[in-house]
Amino acid sequence: MVKYLGSKRTLVPLIRDIAAGLPATTAADPFTGTTRVAQGLRRAGLVVHASDTASYSEVLGGAYVAAGDDVDRAELRRLLAHLGQLPGVDGYVTQTFCRTARFLQEHNGRRVDAIRAEVDRLGLEGTLRALVLTSLLEATDRVDSTCGLQMAFVKAWSKRSYRPLTLREPVAVDGPPGTIARADANAHAASGALDDVDLVYLDPPYNRHSYFSNYHVWETLIRWDAPPHYGIACKREDCRSTKSAYNSVPRAWGVYADLVERLRAPWIVASFSDEGFHRPEAIEALLASTGREVRVVAVEGARYVGARIGIHNPAGEVVGTVSHLRNRELLFVAGPDGAVIDAALGAAERRRGAVVAPLRSP
């Protein structure tokens, strides 16, 4: 699984258990990122409609949310074997991300260039293309030389960057296939795309860290548009202009409130970190103002991967250590019937032991 800021890897079992306790058979995940939560909901039997503004999320969703059991796995393995033995060539990735910046070692960057070009030459489309690009993205992530964010690379090559890039077959996720879209969450909701689901899971960015800038290497790997770049990290030129309102202090609350007010689904599960922009009480009041009953639980968790290894400057040098390594994730569960939510939370707590501590009594 790829390294991702704000990924809900540790929360997935809990969210899945809560969703399984609610009367929901369809769900939307409009900030799907790595698709980890969408996969968890799918495994719980829900049909999931995932979306995100990131190109790489669209590819990951094609592989893990939308792919059904009609995928020709033999053909996929044949393709991965073909791509995996291609000799490396010099291209945009080698020049930009191995020589100008140092995200990958050349022996791997040259293979990425060869594989990515071959995917387009073969004219792969649809699910097969998503599966192959997911395999390449995950393979690249396993041999990169970053601390989890692509704002910087580490000064000395990471240990894993010496390993040869290996394409693995993305796993087939159990559960009914859903859909994936590349869309702004508010525009998607305004178009009615989220209207017919039973449950919406909300996990927007909660601070100033731009996902587009932090994962610019993946964005370029998927778009394959060889963009002009700037700075030590060779960020795409359009990182300067591609901004999410959810990362902006003056705009974040307005877009979040607008989104919540547009939701027609009876059930909402919303994630927030207590290190985020918004006060928990404000989120709770917003959800309650829509006529839903609301419960809030706090989950202790390890902080994102960058925080574990200290603060780095753009050259990858450690310039400080973070003040604490644990934060508190908050889950807000809202819906028409508080007793149903309490029963779902109770069942999830019993399954998850002491992980969940109620923030306030219902």
Ligand SMILES: C[S@@+](CC[C@H](N)C(=O)[O-])C[C@H]1O[C@@H](n2cnc3c(N)ncnc32)[C@H](O)[C@@H]1O
């Ligand atoms: C906290 S992350 C979601 C993490 C995800 N739940 C996971 O476990 O991987 C927030 C996501 O919101 C996306 N995003 C940012 N602004 C957005 C917008 N306006 N509409 C939709 N997605 C957006 C980012 O690309 C990022 O993937």
